[in-house]
Amino acid sequence: MSNLKNVLLTANTSWYLYNFRKNTIIALIENGFIVTALAPNDSYSEKLETLGVKFIDISIDQGGTNPINDLRTLIQFNKVFSSNRYDVVLNFTPKNNIYSTLAAKINKIKVINNIAGLGILFINESVTSKIARLLYKISQRNADKIFFQNEDDKKLFLEHNLANESITARLPGSGVDLSRFEVIPSQDDGVVRFLLIARMLYDKGIGHYVEAARVLKAKYGNNVEFNLLGFLAVENPSAVSEVEMQSWVDEGIVNYLGVSDEVEKEIAKVDCMVLPSFYREGVPKSLLEAGAMGKPIVTTDNVGCRETVNDGVNGFLCVPRSTQSLIDKLELIIQMSHEERLTMGLKSREKIENEFDESIVINCYLDAIKEVLEK
Structure with missing residues (x-):
């Protein structure tokens, strides 16, 4: 392929592109592509530029449903696409998948989309969801390739006739960098530490985690510890507020660790990773990263989440929206010996190495670009 192909990556935050697609960007540049990143400007936009990409700012109202704002976004995409010659655009995150496509x-640019979890779109029968489904239908029929992170989403898309099966493929989530996330055993100090990494949303099961922590703290006292890490008070109807979080911290049932660019330091300290999400996930990055670091996983038997656990082998699956089921599974972890937890965690590493290595994802992208450019 000539080294003058222009590739554009778009997402609804620069944070996402830097944290989830950094190695894809590096691989594209190493393969001779000219790379541009298009996302709203935030503290990660400059970091993207340090990778060697050109950055373009665009305004995207992430969770908003105002059609005027979305129309503005579409016009902005069109302006960028018509004023530069791009060969292929890789879209991540929902509104980008629609409006950028x-x-x-x-502008006759090839499109490769990544459907990472359909959120509430297909659960909800609201007017907004119906409009969004219609927009997906119109836009995705124009894509050249669509990657899904789990079989459920792919099936749903095909059932709703939103895309032609011949252009769909499945990826193992966004993959995980196995050299950055390596096995680090927790200390054997008599305390069993749990960690949940996510945006602080009730849909991610934060409420159930806190309730479970309250029950288990009452039973095991300081022999158990429950930690939370991730963006708080985000713009989302199911967001946890700062006041709520502070009340849980004051009650002494959870520790809130804020946000971090070096999540591996926090994952290293814990004995088990937890995500009781009932949201339609792609494949949660936090579970992949924890698995790569040799941690057992407790998550829900839910779209996207279940892909990361062989129940009873490298962790446990609990019933979505059931605090009692979560308590039962966490207690199984607490009652294991330290050695048993480490052994279970090594099964996680094995699973991640076999199924979720980021290099698999990057190679799929390089192949897909080649394929759509040759069409």
Whole structure:
């Protein structure tokens, strides 16, 4: 392939592109592509530029449902696409998958989309969800390739006739960097530490985690510890507020660790990773990273989450929205010996190495770009 192919990556935050697609960007540059990143400007935009990409700012109202704002976003995409010659655009995150695809088609640019969890779109029968489904239908029929992170989403898309099966493929989530996330056993100090990493949303099961922590703290006292890490008070109807979080911390049932660019330091300290999400996930990055570091996983038998656990082998699956089921599974972890937990965690590493190595994802992207450019 000539080394003058222009590739554009778009997402609804620069944070996402830097944290989830950094190695993909590096691989594209190493393969001779000219890379541009298009996302709202935030503290990660400059970090993207240090990788060697050109950065373009765009405004995207992430969770908003105002059609005027979305129309503005579409117009902005069109403006960028029409003023530069791009060969292929890789879209991540929902609104990018819709509006960037529409704009790309107007400008005859090849499109590769990544459907990472459909959130509430297909659960909800609200007017907003119906409009979103219609927009997906119109836009995705114009894509050249669509990657899904789990079989459930792919099946749903095909059932709703949103895409032609021939252009769909499945990826192992966004993959995980196995050299950055390596096995680090927790200390054997008599305390069993749990960690939940996510945006602090009730849909991610934060409420159930806190209730479980309250029950288990009452039973095991200081022999158990429950930690939370991730963005707080985000713009989302199911967001946990700062006041709520502070009340849980004051009650002494959880520790809130804020946000971190070096999550591996926090994962290293714990005995088990937890995510009781009932949201339609892609494949949660936090579970992949914890698995790569040799941690047992407790998560829900839910879309995207269940892909990371062989129940009873490298962790446990609990019933979505059931605090009691979560308590039962966490207690299984607490009652294991330190050695048993480490052994279970090594099974996680094995699973991640076999199924979720980031290099698998990067190679799929390089192949897909080659494929759509040759069409």
